[in-house]
Amino acid sequence: xxxxxxxxxxxxxxxxxxxxxxxxxxxxxxxxxxxxxxxxxxxxxxxxxxxxxxxxxxxxxxxxxxxxxxxxxxxxxxxxxxxxxxxxxxxxxxxxxxxxxxxxxxxxxxxxxxxxxxxxxxxxxxxxxxxxxxxxxxxxxxxxxxxxxxxxxxxxxxxxxxxxxxxxxxxxxxxxxxxxxxxxxxxxxxxxxxxxxxxxxxxxxxxxxxxxxxxxxxxxxxxxxxxxxxxxxxxxxxxxxxxxxxxxxxxxxxxxxxxxxxxxxxxxxxxxxxxxxxxxxxxxxxxxxxxxxxxxxxxxxxxxxxxxxxxxxxxxxxxxxxxxxxxxxxxxxxxxxxxxxxxxxxxxxxxx
Numbered sequence: 001x002x003x004x005x006x007x008x009x010x011x012x013x014x015x016x017x018x019x020x021x022x023x024x025x026x027x028x029x030x031x032x033x034x035x036x037x038x039x040x041x042x043x044x045x046x047x048x049x050x051x052x053x054x055x056x057x058x059x060x061x062x063x064x065x066x067x068x069x070x071x072x073x074x075x076x077x078x079x080x081x082x083x084x085x086x087x088x089x090x091x092x093x094x095x096x097x098x099x100x101x102x103x104x105x106x107x108x109x110x111x112x113x114x115x116x117x118x119x120x121x122x123x124x125x126x127x128x129x130x131x132x133x134x135x136x137x138x139x140x141x142x143x144x145x146x147x148x149x150x151x152x153x154x155x156x157x158x159x160x161x162x163x164x165x166x167x168x169x170x171x172x173x174x175x176x177x178x179x180x181x182x183x184x185x186x187x188x189x190x191x192x193x194x195x196x197x198x199x200x201x202x203x204x205x206x207x208x209x210x211x212x213x214x215x216x217x218x219x220x221x222x223x224x225x226x227x228x229x230x231x232x233x234x235x236x237x238x239x240x241x242x243x244x245x246x247x248x249x250x251x252x253x254x255x256x257x258x259x260x261x262x263x264x265x266x267x268x269x270x271x272x273x274x275x276x277x278x279x280x281x282x283x284x285x286x287x288x289x290x291x292x293x294x295x296x297x298x299x300x301x302x303x304x305x306x307x308x309x310x311x312x313x314x315x316x317x318x319x320x321x322x323x324x325x326x327x328x329x330x331x332x333x334x335x336x337x338x339x340x341x342x343x344x345x346x347x348x349x350x351x352x
Contacts, residue, residue: 028158045279122155137203144208
């Protein structure tokens with residue numbers, strides 16, 4: 001067979017190389033750098049193509065495509081959310097993503113995004129809290145201690161200066177796993193027996209559960225003044241974590257309202273309920289937290305621009321790290337109009 005030309009190859013970041021990149025950069029450093037990249041893209045939000053993710057829902061989960069472009073680079077992510085997968089020993093969320101050059105349409109990089117999605121979600125959460133959480137916050141309650149929990153805890157430590165994380169999950173094994181993984185990482189880790197216990201003394205509350213149902217992880221009487229809520233659990237129509245009355249008391253900040261009103265906590269509210277887009281706060285066009293007693297809520301559902309930022313960050317690290325493989329993905333005939341001729345030449349080379 002004929003050897004592919006250099007144009008045929010596309011860099012591919014495997015799960016193994018993504019883990020190597022995280023270790024090469026350092027988990028907390030990578031979270032902080034991702035947060036800075038996401039914040040820069042939020043500051044130029046109007047430049048991006050924006051659309052609610054394209055979702056295919058079933059009774060047991062969802063499969064989604066998340067595309068965007070800044071006019072020069074295009075990116076998309078494929079991601080699923082299947083909460084029952086863990087009962088089969090499978091991940092709830094898996095993902096991969098691609099960057100492409102708008103000028104030619106040629107792919108620039110293909111990457112795993114299961115690990116990268118966890119990193120970008122935690123980076124986005126902590127970036128939002130930097131603008132919305134009460135000043136001097138040191139303690140976070142982490143309700144839901146599954147695959148995302150450690151990333152969230154370390155993101156808030158690296159970006160917001162959190163020193164204590166209080167853990168609760170309905171499955172004590174998940175809490176034990178999370179506490180074990182966070183040991184020795186500069187955080188005081190407290191395992192709790194209830195959500196009520198977990199939020200005692202916390203200035204930030206992160207809810208990160210996966211069940212596809214209307215749930216009440218936080219009731220209204222659990223949330224006092226001045227708290228910042230980071231509602232990050234896997235989102236879709238028919239899935240919530242907060243009691244509606246909390247939303248009515250809070251200043252609500254979102255990524256992209258047309259998507260959040262379908263999938264986020266605010267699906268419980270009227271379609272015209274006021275919300276603030278986070279990019280406007282970052283760009284200086286809207287206020288974040290207005291006073292120390294305000295309850296702020298980041299109704300996070302994840303948006304394509306965050307994935308775009310994460311993919312561009314990884315792409316920027318390829319040359320320096322060398323942590324990628326080259327995939328023969330693009331047909332590159334000698335004459336762009338003679339695609340069939342490639343097959344004929346391959347046939348001739350095989351016969352020879």
